[in-house]
Amino acid sequence: MQETWALNISLPNPSPSLPVAGKSFKDIDWRRNSIYTAFGFLYLGGAQYFVYVHGFSKMFNPAIVNKFGSQSIRDKLTNLPGLKSLLGQTLVDIGLHQPFMYLPAFYMVKEFMQAVNEVGTGEKGEYGSANVISDVSPMEIGKSKGGMDIKSG
Numbered sequence: 773m774q775e776t777w778a779l780n781i782s783l784p785n786p787s788p789s790l791p792v793a794g795k796s797f798k799d800i801d802w803r804r805n806s807i808y809t810a811f812g813f814l815y816l817g818g819a820q821y822f823v824y825v826h827g828f829s830k831m832f833n834p835a836i837v838n839k840f841g842s843q844s845i846r847d848k849l850t851n852l853p854g855l856k857s858l859l860g861q862t863l864v865d866i867g868l869h870q871p872f873m874y875l876p877a878f879y880m881v882k883e884f885m886q887a888v889n890e891v892g893t894g895e896k897g898e899y900g901s902a903n904v905i906s907d908v909s910p911m912e913i914g915k916s917k918g919g920m921d922i923k924s925g
Contacts, residue, residue, distance in 0.1 A: 839854065
């Protein structure tokens with residue numbers, strides 16, 4: 773189990789600011805890259821490890837999960853307790869973890885990055901830095917640029 777944690781925090785994190793075709797290495801936004809790399813290291817490598825490994829093992833029977841994970845696809849299709857556990861884990865992840873833990877953490881990091889950019893360049897970001905908490909609630913996320921306004925009727 774300790775090896776899994778070490779592996780999770782050591783895997784490279786693909787950053788949205790890596791150069792693409794036609795761009796040079798000097799065009800990398802190192803501030804943006806370092807903030808998202810730190811987020812990947814701390815949250816994706818550390819916090820999610822504890823959510824999935826320790827949290828899920830307390831919510832779902834580890835004996836069923838381990839047996840289900842080591843079975844072939846054919847055996848998994850006939851393992852009803854394993855399928856129920858898989859469905860439960862999926863629902864907890866999509867219904868609780870993603871909207872109430874991951875997305876708020878990601879959008880707070882994004883807001884921090886924009887606030888740092890405002891201070892460094894003097895330019896106003898997409899949102900003001902005072903909106904950190906209100907902009908990451910599940911009902912407000914859909915209002916971002918390109919998203920659908922959930923409150924409009």
